[in-house]
Amino acid sequence: MKKISFEGFMKGVFMLCATTSILAIILICYFIFSGGVPFILEYGLKEFLLGTSWRPSNTPPAFGILPMIFGSLVMTLVAVVLGVPIGVLTATYLAKFCDKRLYKILKPCINLMAGIPSIVYGFFALVVIVPLMKDVFGGTGMNIITASILLAIMILPTIIGLSESSIKSVPNSYYEGSIGLGASHERAVMTVVLPAAKSGIISSIILGVGRAIGETMAVILVAGNQPRIPNSLTKGVRTLTTNIVLEMAYAADAHREALIATAVVLFVFILLINAIFLIVKRRTLN
Amino acid sequence: MKTKSGIMRLLIKASAFITFAALFFIIAYIIINGMPNLKPSLFALEYTTTNVSMFPSIINTILLVLLTLIIATPIGVFTGFYLVEYAKRGNKLVEVIRITTETLSGIPSIVYGLFGMLFFVYRLEFSYSLLAGTLTAAIMVLPVIIRSTEEALMAVDDSLREASFGLGAGKLRTIFRVVLPVAMPGILSGIILSIGRIVGETAALMYTLGTATKMINGFFSSGRTLSLHMYVLSSEGLFVKEAYATGVILLLIVLLINGLSTYLSNKLTKGRLD
Numbered sequence: 001m002k003k004i005s006f007e008g009f010m011k012g013v014f015m016l017c018a019t020t021s022i023l024a025i026i027l028i029c030y031f032i033f034s035g036g037v038p039f040i041l042e043y044g045l046k047e048f049l050l051g052t053s054w055r056p057s058n059t060p061p062a063f064g065i066l067p068m069i070f071g072s073l074v075m076t077l078v079a080v081v082l083g084v085p086i087g088v089l090t091a092t093y094l095a096k097f098c099d100k101r102l103y104k105i106l107k108p109c110i111n112l113m114a115g116i117p118s119i120v121y122g123f124f125a126l127v128v129i130v131p132l133m134k135d136v137f138g139g140t141g142m143n144i145i146t147a148s149i150l151l152a153i154m155i156l157p158t159i160i161g162l163s164e165s166s167i168k169s170v171p172n173s174y175y176e177g178s179i180g181l182g183a184s185h186e187r188a189v190m191t192v193v194l195p196a197a198k199s200g201i202i203s204s205i206i207l208g209v210g211r212a213i214g215e216t217m218a219v220i221l222v223a224g225n226q227p228r229i230p231n232s233l234t235k236g237v238r239t240l241t242t243n244i245v246l247e248m249a250y251a252a253d254a255h256r257e258a259l260i261a262t263a264v265v266l267f268v269f270i271l272l273i274n275a276i277f278l279i280v281k282r283r284t285l286n
Numbered sequence: 287m288k289t290k291s292g293i294m295r296l297l298i299k300a301s302a303f304i305t306f307a308a309l310f311f312i313i314a315y316i317i318i319n320g321m322p323n324l325k326p327s328l329f330a331l332e333y334t335t336t337n338v339s340m341f342p343s344i345i346n347t348i349l350l351v352l353l354t355l356i357i358a359t360p361i362g363v364f365t366g367f368y369l370v371e372y373a374k375r376g377n378k379l380v381e382v383i384r385i386t387t388e389t390l391s392g393i394p395s396i397v398y399g400l401f402g403m404l405f406f407v408y409r410l411e412f413s414y415s416l417l418a419g420t421l422t423a424a425i426m427v428l429p430v431i432i433r434s435t436e437e438a439l440m441a442v443d444d445s446l447r448e449a450s451f452g453l454g455a456g457k458l459r460t461i462f463r464v465v466l467p468v469a470m471p472g473i474l475s476g477i478i479l480s481i482g483r484i485v486g487e488t489a490a491l492m493y494t495l496g497t498a499t500k501m502i503n504g505f506f507s508s509g510r511t512l513s514l515h516m517y518v519l520s521s522e523g524l525f526v527k528e529a530y531a532t533g534v535i536l537l538l539i540v541l542l543i544n545g546l547s548t549y550l551s552n553k554l555t556k557g558r559l560d
Contacts, residue, residue, distance in 0.1 A: 006458070007456055007457055007458055010458050011368075011372055011457075013364060014364045014365070014367045014368040014372060015368050015372070015379075017360070017361045017362075017364035017365045017368065018364070018365040018368040018369065018379070018383055019379075019383075020361050020365065020428065021365065021383060021386045021387050021390055021428055021429070021432065022382060022383060022386050024386075024390065024425045024428065025386045025389060025390060027401070027405060028393070028397070028398070028401045028425075031401050031404040031405050031409075032397065032400065032401055032404070035400075035404050085301065086301045086304050086305060087301075087305070089297060089298045089300075089301030089302070090298075090301045090302045090304075090305040092298050093298045093299065093301065093302035094302070097295075097298055097299070097302075098302075106302075106306065108544065108545075108548040109306060109309055111544055111547070111548065112309070112540070112541065112544045113305075113309050115479070115482045115486070115540050115543065115544050116312070116313075116486070116537070116540055117485065117486025117487075117488070117513050117536055117540065118486065118488065118489075119486070119488050119513045119516050119517050119520070119536075120312075120316065120486075120516070120533050120536055120537060120540075121312070122517075122520070123316075123516065123520045123529060123530075123533055124312050124315060124316060124533075126520060127319075127526070128315060153308050153312075156305055156308075160305070184291040185291075186290075186291040186292075186294040186295050186298075187290075187291055187294075190294055207392070210392050210394075213394070214392075214393075214394025214395070214396065214397075215394070216394065216395065216396045216488075216489040217488040217489050217517055220521070221517075221520060221521060241394060241396045241489070244396055244400060245396060245489060245492065248400075248403075248493055249493075260400065260404070263396070263397055263400045266394065266396070266397065267393075267397055270392060270393060270394060270397070271389070273392070274388065274389050274392045277388075277392070278385065278388060
């Protein structure tokens with residue numbers, strides 16, 4: 001009798017632990033939204049999202065985050081344009097072009113790349129890419145291109161990891177069939193295997209976009225952080241994430257609420273990206 | 287047609303080259319430029335404004351990692367137990383937990399940081415402290431531990447469980463005595479990966495753990511981890527050499543952690559084949 005109740009007790013404990021992540025997400029949503037949404041309603045959703053000037057210390061202060069939304073999106077877009085082709089092709093290389101012994105070395109390298117702290121990436125960009133950009137484009141060297149190159153490198157492991165496993169999970173008969181019809185190895189891989197792995201590759205890109213939009217500490221060091229809409233890729237920008245970190249230390253009252261509201265916008269972006277990711281993934285499974 | 291294939295092959299190889307060259311260049315650059323800056327004075331017990339010692343940050347990092355794992359490991363592993371060993375197929379709760387875990391792992395660390403600040407630091411009045419930092423980090427690594435536990439448990443052959451039940455063992459005994467030992471390398475490699483995540487974290491800790499320069503001396507004391515230390519140094523721009531040196535230490539830790547985790551997951555794959 002006693003033994004059975006202990007089994008039951010432990011099952012309860014396991015179940016309780018399992019609900020922790022649900023509790024965590026509820027708490028996170030509650031605190032972020034309740035901290036930011038009242039401010040957005042008071043200030044006006046349109047003024048907040050589409051306002052082009054961010055001057056928290058003016059009287060009256062202006063809290064328009066369009067420059068930051070723009071900054072996050074442009075930076076992510078350029079990073080994706082640079083990073084996705086390299087990432088997907090590297091995944092193709094690992095899955096189909098690389099011999100077993102080399103793979104055993106290269107695969108852990110991708111994991112290592114994912115494990116390097118973002119501050120180390122950021123510091124590297126600060127001491128290597130920034131001076132390079134300074135020489136090429138003039139100015140401070142802290143601009144959209146610098147940050148996008150950095151982000152492109154940082155999203156590579158995300159894209160490669162997921163793309164590679166989806167390429168590998170394509171049944172070998174596809175490849176063999178194509179070879180049997182006279183295609184070369186490259187042609188078979190590019191025109192038959194890759195399209196078959198399409199949804200996995202797309203979800204890897206979605207994850208990469210999420211990572212790029214959410215990245216903070218690396219970007220903050222190299223993006224210039226000016227809160228205005230830039231007129232060229234060689235100008236500095238501020239993103240949603242860096243806006244929060246830069247000003248949270250000294251913000252008070254409405255300013256602080258405006259920063260939490262910035263996080264609300266970021267959070268909604270991320271939740272949307274996650275939802276799309278889950279939908280694509282589910283479609284793959286079915 | 288042949289030239290097209292040739293170009294394709296070239297592009298693929300060039301991409302792979304760019305990826306791995308970038309990785310090696312970053313590591314080599316930081317280590318080569320950082321090594322000469324690793325002076326013994328950087329490991330002095332006290333941080334002063336003239337000697338920005340990283341020793342307090344190293345101790346703080348170790349403390350934070352240990353405490354976070356003490357909280358997150360049991361919760362994460364037990365969640366894995368529930369999902370794989372107890373929940374029935376098509377269970378709605380499992381579905382919800384999977385989705386929340388995925389969502390949690392997609393949330394950017396700055397959002398965790400802000401949440402930690404609003405909830406732990408202000409609402410629960412922990413102020414910038416080890417406790418607030420630990421709890422925030424624990425929520426952040428939870429999905430990593432849950433997922434690796436799940437995968438490791440699912441890789442265990444069902445015949446082992448059946449054999450154990452057949453010999454009259456209960457569910458708990460089967461899990462702890464039969465399934466867990468086989469799944470251990472996979473779970474461990476997840477835990478090690480989360481160590482890496484905690485060590486590398488900055489955005490989530492800045493407004494929860496704080497950036498005080500001293501060594502942490504209690505649950506409610508603030509401090510900075512190595513990564514935060516490196517961030518503060520490089521954003522101030524006054525101690526670039528010291529930032530390099532901190533980067534070397536961080537990279538060495540990450541290399542060690544990844545090596546261990548690769549070793550363990552290889553072991554798991556081998557165990558499955560036998």
